[in-house]
Every structure is written in structure tokens, then in C-alpha cells.
Amino acid sequence: MKRTTRTTVLTVGALIAALGLGAAPAQADTTTPRIDLRVLVVSDGGPATAAITAELDADGTPYTKVDLGSAGRPVIDAAFLADTVDGRPRAKFQAVVLPNDNPFAAGSAEMAALAAYEQTYAIPQVDAYTYARPQTGLQVPASGGYAGSVDGTTAQVTAAGKAGAFGYLDGSVPFEDNSPSVGESYAYLSTPAPGADFTPYVQATIPGTTRQGSLVGEYRHDGRRELVVTFVYNQYQQQFRLLARGIVEWMTGGVHLGASRNYFAVHVDDVFAADDRWDTQLNCTPGDVDCVNGSGTPDPIRMTPADVDHATAWQAGHHFTLDMVYNGAGSVDQREDNGGVDLLADKLIADRNQFRWVNHTYTHAFLGCEQNVTVVPWTCETNADGSTKWVSRATINDEIATNRAWGQAAGLPLDTQELVTGEHSGLRILPQQPQDNPNLALALTDDGVKWLASDNSRDPEQRQVGPATTVARYPMNVFYNAGRAGEQVDEYNWLYTSRAQGGSGVCEDNPATTTCLPAPLDTSTGYTDYIVPLETRTALGHVLSNDPKPHFIHQSNLAEDRLAYPVLDGVLDGYDALFAANTPVVNLRMKDIGVELQRRAAWKSALNAGQVTAYRIGTAVTVQAPNGTAVTATLPTGTTRGGTAFGSAYAGAVSGWTASAGSPLTFTLPAAATAPAATTGGGAKATGPAPRAKVPAGMTKQVPYTPDN
Template sequence: MTKSHPLHQPINAPKLGTFTRSFTPIVELAAVPAVTSPCPSPTIDLKVLVIASDGQEVDLPAIKQALEYLGTPYTVYVASQTPNGLTPDKLSNGCHGFYQGIILTTGTLSYFNGTDWVSALSQQEWTNLWNYEATMGVRELSWYTYPTADFGYQSPNGEVDTSITPLPMNLTAQGQAAYPYLNATNAVTIQNAYTYLAQPLTDGATVPLFSDSNGNALVAVSTYPDGRQALSMTFDSNPSLIHSIVLSYGLINWLTNGLFLGERHIYMSPQIDDVFIDDTVWLPITPCGTPVDNTGTTYRITGDDLQAVINWQAGKRSDPASANLTLTMAFNGYGATTDAYTPDTLTPLATANQNQFYWVSHTYDHTNLDNLDSADATTEITLNDQIATTLGLTNFSVQNMVTPDVSGLTNANFLVAAYDNGIRYLVSDTSLPGYNNPSPNAGIYNTLEPEILMLPRYPNNLFYNVSAPDEWVAEYNCLYSGFWGRNLTYQEILGKESQFLVTYMLKGDLDPWMFHQPNLRAYDGTHTLLSDLLDLTLQKYAQYYTLPIISPTMDSLGQNVANWMQYNNAGVTASLIPGVSITIAAQKGALVPVTGLNTAGAEIYGGQPISYINLTAGQSVTLPLT
């Protein structure tokens, strides 16, 4: 189920019982009324409990996606499958709590049982849940909520189908504290999600985090006299919606009080294939249906083109968010040899400015590797490594290769030669079956050579054979005018393609992106197709986030992916005594990321510490939180 829909109030809506809402003004999100707890110093597992009504909720995949990109352990409990099953022992054992946060797919967990809309939890189960939250100091998050007084809202004053009328919402002052990574000067627009409009209660117990221009609270935190805190959103979500993606980190960070297993970074890793050789280009007069290799025209970038790219990249680095942006040049060394291309203004300029880029082998002369024998495969690898040495490429490692046409991944001859010559990281194509990420940010160990890790790489519609706007527009419309029902302009194509790229970034996706050397042609002396596309991508990114963008080398990226996969498969568990200590254990060896844990040497990203705890198999460590 992917279409957003209205919520239905259940006939057995949960009642807060004798609880009355606090009238103590709450000015800080962390401020909670003092409550005597039977567990003043509980032990709480670092795991999130996601409670769904029937498992068909549109927002459930969005919740899972958010947690999986972070690497935060979670359990999904589908309440309707086990009626009356949420007993106290499912949540805790004495003062040992099993979950550090509770996520509800919808506020009342309403679903249609074939006769009526009912809550998937009984009143007793709700009471068990609320008692657990109050006793352990565990927060609750309702991902999609019909606004009622129980969540801190006045009665709804309207409903909006934002697929027709998008709804901008702005951070409040309190919201800025909860979402420091968002650009507070810009609105976050809710689109393609059913939305309820309601004013917040004025009892002092409700803190709006986002509101619209009429003062309706769309995201709010409500505090109860028993000390519980619940954050709720009055709009729907799915994994593809931008508002859902950009809010998700702040939601999980709030839910966990800023201390959780996992980590978040923003990546941009453009890889440009075929550097030093030429590619066919699609001229604007090329008839639709022409084979792409039979256009009769080629292009190889010049020194002037590369200088324009260097100037552009330097300009991007002047922005703190993209200060580390570095393009990766996947090169074919044959094109840099004497007399391969005459005149050759590219190789001298590339050599003089080689430290401005990362360099990755793309084989010596771009031979397809699917059917090569061992000797020829070895030659393709070693000759290009020699060219890297000859050119003095300092940001180069023999561990990496981008194979031509993403070939050779099932050729044992090539794979053995690759391993024997030091290659440990290859790329795959996410658009091909079996080569996409098996889970967020995970790679694929090659089945024929398991010591080689394949890094899934995103293709896109900036085609390999276009070097100027009119070429791209012509070929794009040959392929997609039927889909859109008309021809698109250059700006429209940029808008659509940049939206894919910025969405990857906002999710925290680390897969590299595939481009080709004709895309670096300075078609007007200054701009390139790639710079136009990335400019718009970064412009869109800056509308949402202020976080610095990471552009790692391919081997650094590969090591990150390997560490991530090892962590996800290591059976890592953790528990904390709030304000005192955290204990982390692993069944297998792993480098465990813990956001919010400030140890010696911890990374600071987005204002938060991230510690990486290296554990051997079966090891457990306890670290102080103060």
C-alpha cells in the first residue's frame, strides 16, 4: 500500500484514564515534570519498538527505511496479529527495559477488522505501554496522527490533500533545537500526503515543532503529568516523500534522546568514466532510434574543459557544505600515452592538476572484461596502474577499479587477476537485477571472488554520450517524450534528474554516481552538463540541510561499506543506565557506531559526537556517559 489516506478514529479509542494534562508551562523539550518512578535508575536496551496496527500502513516502510539507514536496531510488532499480546513482560523485566523508544505507525493504531475501525491495542495494552514509558522514561513517536487533545491538539479545523495543494510548514524556535541540521530559513513542504490541520492546545504542555502560516501545529511534542513525552505528526509519509526523508533523522534522534546505535552522514561521490579517451556523442540532428555507438561523432574533453571543471570544483569548495567535494576520475591510461590523441591538451593539464581529483582505474583501453582470459585481464589492470605511476597520480589506489560497461563481474579469469593485482573494490550497477544494495548502504561480496566487495553505483539519465544541452535534450526526448507526453526543456530535465540525486543525499545514501567524460565539456567555456546538474542538486540540498557533504575516495568508501556490513551482521546489542553508562556487546567482530556517545577521538558531525567502538567476537565493553 503506497497511497496516502485519511485516518479513521477507532470505536475503541484508547483513554488516558485518570491522567490529566499538565498545566506546567514547558519551554524546553528536555524539561519533564518531576515524577517518582519505581525504577529511578533503569537499564534500557538500545532498540526501538515499532508498533503497527495491521502492517499495511503506508508509513511503515518509511519508518523502517529511516531506522535502517541509521543502522538502529528495531523490532516491528504488528498488534492485530496477537490480540492482547502486549503484556508488561514483552516490554520489560523488572527495571530492565527492552526498548529505548516506541514508534506508533498511527496515533491510535486504528485498522479495519472487516466490520469496524478498531484500535489494534486493547485498553489494557495501551495502559501497559504508557506505564512502561513512564517507568523507564522512554519516549513515544506517532508517525501519523489524527489530532486530538490526547496528543496536544485542539479539534481539527481542516484536512488537506497535499497532492493537490502542497502545504509549507516552518520550524518553530523549539523545533530548531530539535532539528539543528535543517535550514531553518526555508519551509519543509508536505506533498502527496494526507494532512490534518489543528491548533495546539494552550495548556502549556504542548510544544509545536513545525507549524503552518495559520499557526496549525503539524509536528508537536506533548508532555503528560506522569513524565511521558510523545511527539506526533498530523500528516502521512512514505519512503519516497521528501518531507518524510528530511524529518526522519530528527524524529529518531528525539525519540532516543540523541543516543543510539548507528550513524548518519551525507555523501556525494560523482565518478566520471572514460577520462583520457573519447566517446560517441549524440548530436541534436541524430534521428531517434539511431544506435548510440553509430552516431559518427566522438568527443574527448580538452585541457580547457578540464580547467573549467577545476574552477567549478574550487567554487563549490568555498561553500562550507561542499568544502570537501572531490570528483573521481575513472581513467583509461591508453588515452594519455604519446600520440594516442593529437593534439592533446588534456593530459598535461590533468597531470599538472592531478591532486585536485581522486583517480580510479577504468582499465587501460576500455576493453569489455566479460570474456577476457587471465593474461589479457592482467594486462588491462597492470598497464593502467603503470600509467597512474607515470602520471604521478597521488590520489590513486590499486585497490579500486570501475570496470568498462560494469563488465567482468561474473568472469572468474578477470576476478582472479583483479584480486592478484590488489583490487578489492569494484562497482556494480544498481539498475541491474542482483546488483542493487541488499539493504541500505550495503555492498555485495562477489560470489566468485569473495574478497572483492562490489559497491553498488547509481546510473542516471545524464547519458554517457552527451556533451552539451542541445545534445542531452535531443536524446532525452527521443527516449522519454512518450512517457511525459511532450518534449522537456533542458531546465526541466535538470530538475527531474537533480531530484533523484538530492533524494539520495537526503537519505544518507553513500552509493557513488555514474557519469562520463563528455559530460565535462565546457559547452559555453564555463559550464558543463555535470556542473549544471550538480549545481542544481546542491542548491536543492541547501534548501533542506546544513550538514557538510562527504566525498570519500573509492577505497575509503569501500572500507566504510565493509565496516557497515560487518556491523549489521555482528549481532550488536547495547544497553544504557541513563546518565551513567552504556554497555555494548557483539557476537562477531565489528566497528560499532554510536551516535551521541562522546569518547576520546569521537567524530563530531552535525554538532553530535559519533564514537566508533571496535569490538572483537564475544566482547562487551562498558563506557561512562558522563
């Protein structure tokens, strides 16, 4: 009988103990890869990759851009994509964006390196705009699909899209058609190729059929995942703005630096005061500086108590709060002229807690240079030595402090750190006043002002004015001097038609003006049919661009014909029709908008300086940023930091700012948010070069329909 030798298997710990040795230190797991939170964007210079980088910029999500047209660009190889840090494999990019499914030449080593990288580290790839073909999981358009314009089409988010990265949308994705003479969209609508693992996320009806063709979908193959986009777009178009969040969330798996929300705030200037009315015969505004030598008779527009009731009811119906930017002298003058009676002020003060309130100075005085208004346009008065005559520090102080005291006496819930000067005066105004009034900063210090409104059309960048930081506001093209629709259209025609058509000639003198009209609008229908849709698109475009800057109108626009409401309804009702309940409009007051913009500027500066490091290992996310720079991130619901829930809910995720002291911040993702596993088996296959996809003329720049593009 054969003798069997029996062996005893000891654990490493038991063996050490048996030998009388001290316990060995625990070995750290270095097999789980580190995934840096940075996106690789490979660009061909086209509008689609430019749109995605614009979205990443706006969100504050770091990326590295490789321009295929640059002779000095880096070579995309294994060393460019990955390495080892502290014994742990590191993927340098959490996602890859390509202009199409394969922008390289046949047999490209770079495409092979990307494919292998994506397979090894489970890195997703976005095909920003590609031709529909079997290599992208789709049939070619000639096989029952469609290739052509999709201007004016309404696409739909599929059930799979709603259950995934596009769940913040209510369902519809309308494609713009802003100009009948310009091709603005082009798409390849097709169905999945036989046997392909392809899931459509956004689709539209193939013309001439009842079948749906994919516009955005996920293709899984060879251990890789691609988001296949088969329509072209630019960063301004509504269809891209609606889908941009989902593209970023899909590529990052919902774990990325930066954040995006949809903001809308509306300031109503000149409350308690009255606004002078446009004179349709003189083509100027009597009582204001555009009428030479005081010509014409002023005809003021002022809200009534009924207008206040309408405003409060409208707010309640839209779950929205207006910011009332007030001038107390307007009420004082009204009482003096009417035996102590001001029914409007009584009503507004009684309903004061229904609104937010901002100091707009007492009399709405011009606080820059002293103006010479005997000429149009006005000029700055000068001293004997030729220097500019400035409104004094004492005058500015009096305007700010008196209005604040009046508001406090009336019980208005103010934040005294906020200020909107009349016409944003005191700040530089080109061409007449190329610098700020030097007395403005001194007065702001005296009065404790920290947030100062500026006009986005002439002073868009946030900057310091003494102790205050500017908050740029978008002017809406609903005019301050119009209470009735016919007046608005008449002034619009004057501004934006040629001299031969009875206009001012602004468009002839400045061909870059984007609101020029080919012919005057009908004064009875032009407001509803032309101006309202235009202003709605413009404002909604800002809302969809992660832009928190407020918009401003005037109290006259809530009076008489109540011209503001059709535009505001268009923005808010239009928004509600597009977005799910988990993605509401964010309605901030001026100070909070200023803080958001300030944090973004500091974050962008840190990113550009290479001072931010961020990576994921399993369910741990580590971020290090400079001391004093708040960190912004979007992470899955249930994420914690130090045992405390992170961020606030928005669009199916959580996001927010976290203060940094310069040391690493660690966030713990929920267990369900495990990173996708790398595939095993054979190497990934790189497809052949993608066919050239069509880019219509309307893609190369924004179709000129907005006043601010």
C-alpha cells in the first residue's frame, strides 16, 4: 500500500506565530485601479466636440483636449493614457470624447491604444457626432433609415434613457428651427444593426415611417461602451442644452467634479417709482435723456394695486419669487402729489413678504459723471482742467443710505449688502464714461455694500469695485418705457429697422447688431408673434446654460398690458414641459448668485493652474484643492463625507460646494455606485475610420436670433 504524506496548511498569520515572529503589517490593496476624474476630449475642430468642452467648462469639470489638427499635439498611446502611482494602476481619464467613433486613419495605433485602454479600465467613450453604421451598432441610413435635416423635429427620451442618465428630462426634446433659410440640424436616424447590443436613449420618427430611429444610444461591444450620437449640434442649440447634462452624467457614471443647475431670477427695477413712456411720434422718451432739450411731455407708467395682486398670484402659480428693486422717493413724491395717499405703496408694503427686495437708490439718480443732457447721446461734464466731473461721494452715500432707511422703515425684508444703482450708473459706460466713478468704491465701503449689479451687455465679467463684487444682469428686450404692446413694437421697429423703413439706422451703422429686422413688425401683432418668442428663447437659453446671472425688467412691464408675463410664462411653462420634477428651476437672490459666481471663478482658476487633484478608487473619491478654494462635485445620491450626507439633490444626483483647507477631501459613494468592472478576454478591436458626417451651415456659429450672441 502506498504511503501518503499528510501536510498541514497554515495561514500566513499562523505561520508567523508558529515561528515566533511579530505580525506582518497589513498589505494595502493596490489591485483596484485609480481613475482620475478628468475627461479626455479628442477634437477635430467641429461644433460637436466644441459643444461638449463648453459644457465641461461651464460645469467646472476638468478635461484635457487633444486637437487632431495640431502638429505639436501629444501622441495618444498607452503611456499617455495610463501609468502606475504608488504601485497602483492609474487611468488618467475617466471618459473619452471623440469627434466620431473613429477619427483616425486605417490601422491607427492611437485608436488601438484607446480601445485597449477603454477595455482595460472600463472607460466609456462618447462619439460626439458620427455616421450610423454597423461599427456603431446601427444600420446604415439607406437600410430603412434617414439622413437629412431634422429642423423642427421633436425627439423623445426612451424608457431606458429616463431610467438612466437622461432621467431629468420629462420626455420631449424639441429641435430648433430658428431660420427657414439656414440648415440648423442634420441627423442620421437608424435602427440597431442585427445582433448589436444597442440601447436607444433618444429617438425620433424616421420620416415616411412609423419607426423610431436613434439619435443618442449606447452601444456595447468588445468590452467597450460607446454613447453614439448621430446628430450634429453646437453649444447654443436647445436640443444640445437639453441633452448636455445627460451626456456628461453618462460618460462619468455620475461621478465627476463640477456641477450644473438651471437658474432663473428676475429683477423688477424702479418699483415705487414711475417709468417715462416712449413717444411714438418723437421716437424718444420725454422726461429721459434721449429726447433733446426736454422735448415732448412726460407720460409716466406706474403699477397699480391690481398689478400687485396679479404679481403675487402669478408667483404662487409658478412657485417663483420676483426681486423688487425699489426707489423709495417714488412713493414719497406720489404722497406729496396726492394728499399723502399712495395706494400702490400701501399694497406693496402690505404684501412685502411675498417678494425679495433690493436697494435701487432713493431717487434713481445717475451716479457716474455729471451728465450734459443737452446733446444726444449725453456726454460727461468736465472741469476747467479737462478732467471729468464726478458725482460726489456724499451724493452717492445719500442715495444708498436714504433708500435703505426708507425701506427699513417700511419693513421691507432687505439684505443691505445688495445694491443696484440707477442704470447701473457709477460703473463704466462706453463710450462716454470709460472708467468707474472713483467715488463709487468709497461710498460702497461707507455703506457696507458687498454685491453690486452690473449690466451684462456692457460689463459681463465679475469684478471688484472697492469692497463690492459685481453681479452681471441680463437686460430683457422688454423695454422700460413701454406699458402697452403697441409702444413696445413701435420702439422695436425704430431701433431695428433701416432709415428707409422709418428706423433709426442702428443696423446700418452697426451690421453686427443681431436683432435687425428685414421689415417693420405689425404693431398690433408683432409683440405676441415675434418679440415674445424671441425673448423667451433667449432667456430660456440662459436658463439651460447653467448660468445663474439674473435677468432684469422694470415695474412698467408689470403694469398696463403687463408685457413681462408672456415672456416669463414662456420661460417657466416651457421649462416645466421639458424637465422632470427632480430638476426644478433654481431661483436665487442676488447675493447668492454673486457667491456662486465667485466660487466658480476661484474653482476655474485652480483648475487652470493645475492645482486640483481628484480620483476615484472603488467607492472612495479623493479631491485636493488649494486652501480656501471650495470644491464642486456631482455624485450619486447617498454619497457621504465624514459620515454626513453630501450635497443637495438635483436632477437625480447630489451636488454642492465643499470648503477646502488644502488637505485631501474624501467622499464615500454608496455601495451601489461601484465602478464598472474591466472586461476580460481578448483585446478590443478598433473599428475602421468613420465616414465623414455632414455639417450644415447653421452649425458653424449660432443662428443669429438673440440680442446677446
